[in-house]
Amino acid sequence: MKPSIETISSYGADAFYTGAIANATITALRAKNGTMTLQDLKNYSIAIRKPAQITYRDFKLTACSAPSSGEVALSVMKTVEGYQGFGEEAMLNLSTQRLDEAIRFGYGEVILHVLFKSKLPRSC
Numbered sequence: 662m663k664p665s666i667e668t669i670s671s672y673g674a675d676a677f678y679t680g681a682i683a684n685a686t687i688t689a690l691r692a693k694n695g696t697m698t699l700q701d702l703k704n705y706s707i708a709i710r711k712p713a714q715i716t717y718r719d720f721k722l723t724a725c726s727a728p729s730s731g732e733v734a735l736s737v738m739k740t741v742e743g744y745q746g747f748g749e750e751a752m753l754n755l756s757t758q759r760l761d762e763a764i765r766f767g768y769g770e771v772i773l774h775v776l777f778k779s780k781l782p783r784s785c
Contacts, residue, residue, distance in 0.1 A: 678702045715739055727771065736767035 668676045676682055683702045690697050713726045715735045722738060724731025740763035746752040747759060 678705060717742055727774065730771075733764070733767040733771055736770055737763045740766060 665677075665682050668680070668682060672680065679699070679702065683699055687695075687697060687699050687702070689695075710726045712723050713732045713735055714721060714723045715738065716722075717735075717738045722735060724735050726732055737760070741747050741756075741759055744756070744759050747756050749756070
């Protein structure tokens with residue numbers, strides 16, 4: 662990892678997207694039946710998006726917005742915040758079940774948003 666970071670530091674982003682690091686990345690992915698190509702890396706562009714934020718138990722949490730899973734994590738946190746005793750040792754099994762359901766719900770929200778956003782009311 663350190664040599665890769667030093668290479669990027671010395672030669673810039675091109676070292677990652679088109680250089681030896683790109684070749685090594687694609688070779689490793691292909692060895693595991695990955696489908697990414699050198700052209701995919703070369704054509705990649707960065708999208709700067711406004712981060713997502715919530716308040717959770719008096720803390721301000723910030724995460725990357727979609728299409729990353731940051732909003733899913735924040736949704737999960739907001740869901741479990743409403744459960745009394747969540748995370749307490751005596752509630753471990755129930756907390757685990759609630760966390761699992763909150764994760765499913767969070768990913769369900771993303772699927773609805775991404776796949777059907779044009780059909781949903783503006784409030785969704």
